[in-house]
Amino acid sequence: MIKQPPYLKKGDKIAIVCPANKLKKSIAPAIALLESWGLQVIxxxxxxxxxxxxxxxxxLRTxxxxxxxxDADIKAIIAxxxxxxxxxxxxxxxxxAFNKNPKWIAGFSDTTALLSHVQAAFHIQSIHGQMPASFEEGTxxxxxxxxxxxxxxxxxxxYTSTAINRSGQAEGILIGGNLSLLVAMQGSVSEMxxxxxxxxxxxxxxxxxxIDRMLRMLKRSGKLxxxxxxxxGAFNEIEPQEIPFGQTPEELIMDIVLEYDYPVCFNFPVGHIPDNNALIVGRAAIMNVDNAEVKLAYL
Incomplete structure (x- = not known):
């Protein structure tokens, strides 16, 4: 059974931590925004x-x-x-303690490891979304x-996709995150x-x-x-190679899942981009893909 942490309300305390790399700049503007939402930031x-x-x-990070x-007084943890x-x-x-009294864990990129773990091991929902270090660049x-x-x-x-999608409708629990981290979770208790x-x-x-190698690993293991x-979502900042690979990320992805019949959409506003929209990992959702038109809603 999937557990949903209690939603926040004004006056709640939340914590900001750095489970991975150190900060390169002040996150004071992000803290100010969170406080403007009525939250107490620790x-x-x-x-x-x-x-x-x-x-x-x-x-120290652990x-x-x-x-x-x-801490039961902390209602969310944001990386x-x-x-x-x-x-x-x-x-x-x-x-x-977290499993007994779930709270929201939010972040993306390397934080996918945490999001994947709490979903896989405890079936607790989490949020894949902007982090304080990316607030200033975020839309x-x-x-x-x-x-x-x-x-x-x-x-x-x-939204309207600029790539060629595969039309269809699907209902199911939403999972995912950073591809590299999801592949790193394979074979562990943190694998969704x-x-x-x-x-x-x-x-x-x-x-x-x-990208091709990681996706083929997921395919060979039966996941896809x-x-x-x-x-x-976004597969960006790809360095040019001396000898071109010959396929864009969109082309190689569609090639890998060509034999399946489920809907596939590209250009979803999620990832290492300013318009990194929040997605709730572990929430039941429905996706509709009608050529270039894409809709995603929670059930």
Whole structure:
């Protein structure tokens, strides 16, 4: 049974932590925005910590996140930024109190490790969305979708894709996140169940061959055949190769899932882009793809 954490209300306390890389700039503007939503923002020790590329060493980051997982007064935990490091601490965390009294965990990129873990191990919903380090570059709409997701307001998405989609309708639990991190979760207790799910994917800075390799790994393990629908977000900042790969991410993805009959849509506003809209991992949803027109709504 999937558990939904209580929605936030004005006056609630939330925590911001850095489970991965250290911050490169102040997140004061993001804190101000969160406070304008009526929230009390508590900053973890990792926000100001520095250990090589990390926001403090593994021990500090683990203890920082553990504090807020256990604190019943904290109603949501938002990762300040991604990078790399969540996978280094996830097995040292105790989710006992969190499982008894779920709270929202929000973030994207490297935070996919946490989102995947709480879905796979405890069937608890979480939010894939903007993080404080990306608030200033984020569109007003993307930040508003994060607020709506946290406060339980209605969320639905309608857009026109510029790529060639595969039309159809699908209902299922929404799962997904950063492709590299989802592949890194395979074979562990943090691996989500793909059966009957609508999967959304995004990634940044990966060559086409790496995207191809990771998706073929998911296909060979039987994951892609089990889906009800596939949502492709941004695959951006791809470095040019001396010898071209020969397929765009959209072309290679469609080639890999060609034999399946579920709907597939591209250009969904999610990923390492300013318009990174919030998606609720673990929530039942329905997707409708009618040529270029795409709709996603929660049930």
């Amino acid at each position: 900053q973890g020790k990792s926000i100001h910590a520095d250990h090589f590329q990390f926001a403090g060493d593994d021990k 203890a920082d996140l553990q504090t807020f997982l256990d 300040a930024r991604g990078g790399y490091g969540g996978i280094r601490i996830i097995d040292q965390l105790d989710f006992t 007003r709409l993307s930040l508003e979708t994060l607020r709506k997701a946290l406060f339980g307001e209605e969320l639905h998405y309608n 169940d793909y059966t009957g799910k609508i999967l959304f994917l995004e990634d940044v800075g990966e060559h086409e061959y790496a 055949a089990l889906l009800k629908g596939l949502i492709i």
